[in-house]
Structures are given as structure tokens and as C-alpha cells.
Amino acid sequence: MSEHAHSADLNTVPQPEHPADHPGYGTFIKVWVALLILTGCLVGVSHLGQTAAVWGLLTLTPLKAALVFYFFMHLKYEGPLLKIVVLVTLGTLLIFFALLFSDVAFR
Amino acid sequence: MTGHVHRDDFGSRLGMWLFLVTEIVLFGGLFIGYSYMRYLYPAEFHHGGSELNATLGIINTLVLLTSSLTVVLSIVAIQRAEKARAMAFLGSTLVLGLVFLVIKSFEWAAKFHHGIYPNSAHLATLPPGEQVFYGLYFTMTGLHGLHVIAGLSVLGVLLWWVATDRIRQDRYIHLENGGLYWHLVDVIWIFLLPLFYLAA
Numbered sequence: 170m171s172e173h174a175h176s177a178d179l180n181t182v183p184q185p186e187h188p189a190d191h192p193g194y195g196t197f198i199k200v201w202v203a204l205l206i207l208t209g210c211l212v213g214v215s216h217l218g219q220t221a222a223v224w225g226l227l228t229l230t231p232l233k234a235a236l237v238f239y240f241f242m243h244l245k246y247e248g249p250l251l252k253i254v255v256l257v258t259l260g261t262l263l264i265f266f267a268l269l270f271s272d273v274a275f276r
Numbered sequence: 277m278t279g280h281v282h283r284d285d286f287g288s289r290l291g292m293w294l295f296l297v298t299e300i301v302l303f304g305g306l307f308i309g310y311s312y313m314r315y316l317y318p319a320e321f322h323h324g325g326s327e328l329n330a331t332l333g334i335i336n337t338l339v340l341l342t343s344s345l346t347v348v349l350s351i352v353a354i355q356r357a358e359k360a361r362a363m364a365f366l367g368s369t370l371v372l373g374l375v376f377l378v379i380k381s382f383e384w385a386a387k388f389h390h391g392i393y394p395n396s397a398h399l400a401t402l403p404p405g406e407q408v409f410y411g412l413y414f415t416m417t418g419l420h421g422l423h424v425i426a427g428l429s430v431l432g433v434l435l436w437w438v439a440t441d442r443i444r445q446d447r448y449i450h451l452e453n454g455g456l457y458w459h460l461v462d463v464i465w466i467f468l469l470p471l472f473y474l475a476a
Contacts, residue, residue: 194352205341208337211470219322225470242460251290261301269312
């Protein structure tokens with residue numbers, strides 16, 4: 170960041186960090202429609218008995234969360250660092266989850 | 277040095293994401309606790325879920341999903357210098373967040389009316405598995421509700437900043453970060469819906 174000292178006058182003019190390539194309204198509205206459809210599917214499979222409900226929970230819910238993370242939270246448009254931060258966190262949670270149930274399974 | 281403005285929008289977003297990661301772990305711990313308890317008490321969780329109002333849970337899901345959409349649309353509007361539109365979108369998010377809280381309060385009031393609230397005498401007469409179910413229900417939806425209140429406070433300030441041009445086309449990192457928080461609140465609810473309201 171040392172070059173900032175040499176070009177301080179440039180920094181006095183606020184500039185958009187990543188111009189031009191912003192997604193428009195349409196992209197997010199499509200994602201929202203997909204989220205509504207997935208919610209409908211989730212409610213639908215919850216009436217098809219316990220097995221279907223659990224499978225719906227384990228597949229559709231993470232898919233909905235992924236859509237929000239990827240599009241609404243702009244992870245799609247971010248570099249690798251933020252993606253890694255999120256994946257490491259989710260991986261850590263999965264490890265805790267696996268450790269707990271590997272303990273439970275052998276009681 | 278006059279007028280030198282140091283900006284690091286990426287650093288700002290990274291800081292926000294690191295905070296959100298701690299929130300994910302906070303709720304993640306509760307979700308893991310839920311999974312274990314549901315494994316121990318499947319019948320009680322099934323019965324507990326059938327006592328909850330699934331319709332209200334589904335309506336609140338639609339409300340929060342839509343409020344998430346309007347936040348992200350307000351960012352698009354700011355990027356295009358459409359100030360009035362950005363304010364309308366943010367205002368819609370605030371209204372939808374309040375609708376969520378009103379529906380939530382009706383739902384909790386109905387439970388209280390039936391003598392089901394933390395540490396109530398009636399709750400103590402229920403089987404242990406159902407006590408655990410309601411304990412997790414009040415803890416997780418309550419903690420989520422606090423996040424909704426915090427998120428609405430932040431979004432209220434952001435709306436004011438858009439109105440006073442503190443947030444504008446060339447400078448909207450606060451709106452992005454506030455939006456990130458609101459989306460996380462939405463994601464947590466996405467998980468709460470099937471875990472509690474559709475558990476039956």
C-alpha cells in the first residue's frame with residue numbers, strides 16, 4: 170500500500186472498487202424466484218413422510234443457503250480469500266458434527 | 277496530506293465476513309446441539325414440531341427471503357445512482373423485517389397463552405424430550421429474533437445515510453456490509469424453518 174503516498178491526490182477522489190461488471194436487478198430477482206420455488210419444494214416433501222422430509226432438509230436447505238451466500242452475499246463476485254474463509258468455517262462445523270456423531274454411534 | 281482518504285473496501289468486507297463467520301459458528305453450535313437432541317428424542321421432536329404453526333413459519337420465510345432480495349436490489353440501485361429507488365428498496369426491507377417480528381410475536385404470544393414459555397410450570401409437566409425441543413425452539417428463534425432487531429437497527433441507520441448522501445454511488449461499503457449481515461440472518465432462518473416448523 171506504499172504507493173498510496175505517491176498518489177495521494179488520486180485517493181482523494183473516491184472511486185468505485187469494482188466498476189462496470191455489477192450484476193443487474195434481473196439476476197437477483199431470478200435467484201429470489203428460485204428460492205421461493207425451493208421453499209415450496211421443501212414444504213412439499215415435508216408432507217411425504219419422515220424419510221423424504223429429512224432428505225429434503227439435508228439437500229434443499231443447504232442449496233437455498235448456498236444461493237443466498239453465492240448471489241445475495243456477492244461471494245460469486247469476490248476473490249478466492251473470502252470464499253476460502255467461508256469454506257474453512259463450514260468445514261470446521263462439519264468436522265465438529267462428524268466428531269459428535271462418531272462418538273454417539275459407538276456409545 | 278490534506279484530504280487524503282484512506283479506503284480499503286475489500287478489507288472492510290473481509291472484516292465483516294470474519295464477524296459473520298463467528299455468527300455461523302455460534303448458530304452452528306446450536307444446530308449441532310439440535311441434531312444430537314433430535315437423535316435422542318425423535319418422537320418428542322416430531323410431536324413438538326406438530327404443535328408449532330407451520331403456516332406462520334412459511335409466511336415468515338417468504339417475508340425474510342423477500343427482504344433479502346430488496347436489500348441486494350438497493351445496492352444495485354446505489355451502484356446506478358438511483359437514490360430514490362435505493363431508499364424505496366431499503367424501506368421495504370425495514371417494513372418486511374418489522375412484519376417478520378410482528379408475526380413472530382403473535383406466534384410466541386400464542387405459545388405463552390398455552391403456558392409454554394421458558395421455565396413455565398406447564399412445560400415442566402411435559403416429557404423431557406419436549407422440554408428440550410421447546411428449550412431449543414425459544415433459544416434459537418429468540419437469538420435469531422435478536423439478530424433481526426439488530427439488523428433492522430443497522431438498516432435504519434443505512435437508510436438515513438443513503439438519504440443524507442453519506443452512502444452514494446462511489447461509496448457504499450457500509451450498505452454492502454449491512455446487507456451481508458441481513459442476508460446471514462435470512463440464511464439462519466432458512467435452516468430454522470425445516471428444523472422446527474416442518475419437523476412434523
